[in-house]
Amino acid sequence: MKIIDKLAWIELKDGKILSTRSRGKNVYYIPGGKREAGETDQETLMREIEEELSIRLIPDSIEYVETFQAQAHGHAEGIEVKMQCYSARYKGTIKAASEIEEVVWLQYADRDKVSPVDKIIFDWLRNKGLLS
Ligand SMILES: Nc1nc2c([nH]c(=O)n2[C@H]2C[C@H](O)[C@@H](COP(=O)(O)OP(=O)(O)OP(=O)(O)O)O2)c(=O)[nH]1
Incomplete structure (x- = not known):
């Protein structure tokens, strides 16, 4: 397999989770991306979030949350995405950048609009009382 x-960066506010939609996609993703050679988790996260949302995560505030795995959206069956999720505070104003077309705050009722791995994350957050 x-x-x-x-x-990935889990950012919650008033029971909602920050989510993004890339150009040409019809499903929302939790912001984040793949590691480049030699990068630490923190470096990848900070680079991807700055690229997608034009903000800077505050390094000392970055905390591991949990890891989730499921079928990767838009890939052949059996290809899975493993998302190591972190929370963090940030500096700046969130604004869609590079391939991101839309930034939204989703609640549990929006579960049918997200990728398979995000559905698992939504369930987990809901169970913890973190998602409205
Ligand atoms: N960031 C992110 N990716 C997700 C989520 N859910 C989900 O299935 N993915 C999938 C989409 C792709 O099938 C898979 C791998 O992305 P990809 O191989 O297309 O990566 P990419 O070229 O877009 O690279 P990158 O910018 O994300 O690093 O991750 C999610 O919530 N957030």
């Missing part, structure tokens, strides 16, 4: 390793 092929596994795509990704680092």
Whole structure:
């Protein structure tokens, strides 16, 4: 089985989770991306979030949350995405950048609009009382 390793940023506010939609996609993703050679989790996360949302995560505030794995959206069956999720505070104003077309705050009722791995994350957050 092929596994795509990704680092993702879970940002919650008022019971909603920050989510993004890339150009040409019809499903929302939790922001994040793949590691480049030699990068630490923190470096990947900070680079991807700055690329996608034009903000800087505050290094000292980055905390591991949990890892989730499921079928990768838009890939052949059996290819899975593993998302190591972190929380963090940030500096700046969130603004869609590079391939991101839309930034939204989703709640549990939006579960049918997200990728398979995000559905698992939505369930997990809901169970913890973190998602409205
Ligand atoms: N960032 C992110 N990716 C997701 C989520 N859910 C989900 O299936 N993915 C999948 C989409 C792709 O099938 C898979 C791997 O992405 P990809 O191989 O297309 O990576 P990419 O070229 O877009 O690279 P990158 O910018 O994300 O690093 O990750 C999610 O919530 N957030």
